[in-house]
Amino acid sequence: MTITYRGTTALITGASSGLGTEYATRLAARGADVVLVARREDRLRELAERLERSHGVTATVIPLDLGRPGAAKALRRDLDERGIRIGILVNNAGFGLHGDFLDADEARTAEMIQLNISALVELTRAFLPDLVRERRGAVVNIASTGAFQPCPSMAVYGATKAFVLNFTEAIAYETRDAGVAVLAVCPGATATEFREVSGLHADRGQRGSQTPAEVVAATLRALDRGHSGSVVSGARNAVLAKLAGIMPRPVVTSIAARTLA
Template sequence: MTIDFTATTALVTGASSGLGATFATMLADRGADIVLVARREDRLRELAARIEAEHGVRATPIALDLARPDAASKLREELEARGIRIQTLVNNAGFGMKGPLVTADAARTAEMVQVNVASLVAITREFLPDLVADGRGALVSIASTAAYQPCPDMAVYGATKAFVLSFTEAIAYETRESGLRVLTVSPGATRTEFFDVVGTEDASVGSFQTPEQVVSLALSRLDRRSTPPSVVAGRANAVASSLVGWLPRRVALSMSGRVVTGPTR
């Protein structure tokens, strides 16, 4: 049965483009009011205006840098000041970097861990009691197919996404007696700005999905009465991620290394 999000509010992080903007639009299409969180205020305002005009719901843009250690508390303060309560949370914000750790920018690496892990945990902890108490919505976290094996040349990014997968699956079990639906979504290569930030669009990542394909899969899984704790987007990605678990770690590492760094490294 399709979930009706009418009379609820969904908070989407990383909402200025890509998967975040698509989640916001598709949840609005199901009746949810939307809180849009990202750094780029101009894009958030444009998206909020379009959502309100096309879907007749309230869309609230909040410009906030999730690399700030106090982002979760600032977000709570802002929502309380506006009288907004959250029933659905989509942890979409995150970014990656490519290259060996030995030459990686230290400050940028720390920001990646803060955004992908620390702020995700803090925001989830901040709003999870409200989500569980209400029980009508969902908690969705965006991981990656990178979560399923070590990723040389993207070591920190892969590790952060492995954390997101493990963390959100654990929350799914902890809240299993509530009405809250919890799901981790692991996309493979997707047509978003992710590869612009990483600095590559290497063909080795395989064929690309659209944000609409990934979000449609997530919502269809949430619609099931018995929600699985996680899903990999794309049949080929799902098969590959499953097979990795059967391989010896050194073999999985070697294969991942050849794919990500190339055969000459």
């Protein structure tokens, strides 16, 4: 299946920083109009101006907290009212929490599940039916290499990403003949604000860290190949993900624990 970028509109959640900013930039460079969603409006406006100036696309800014129940439906309504139809959905907004599960703030943990899982599922449900009906476009869900094994010190975060990976691969299968690309992207450590937001030590788990540009390039290569299902960004990450699938679970868990401690 071939994705047309020019003349389509890409919705990118978490566009105010890191991977989201890079997805918006690369998709605009391919000619797509963009809808930029996150909470920090000032950053989204700056990005929108830059993309409109450099690529001649239309960039719409929608400041929104996707960690609140009902936000996905509100976003769909807002876009309908503006007459904007989405051709590419990038479910990228997400965050992690570092530390033992029993020490984590309960409200923050619930917010993470709401954002990383519920908002992603609800947005997919809100936009995928149109794409299937029109046999076009793509849904790109950002998972993580943390999806391939238990993640002690980031137990709930890792489990949210395992959900994203399995959910996305399953609906990619269900829609395999629908002319839509459905892809889970699994980045390993990537240089963004993620570590700071998650409270991860700056010097842990950084080996082989990628840039947002590398992760987005891997995503676009997979889409260009017409690939649905999932893709791991980076050869080293792909090998580690494979190993996690074949090594005994207790061994994999203790390696992850040491990496994330």
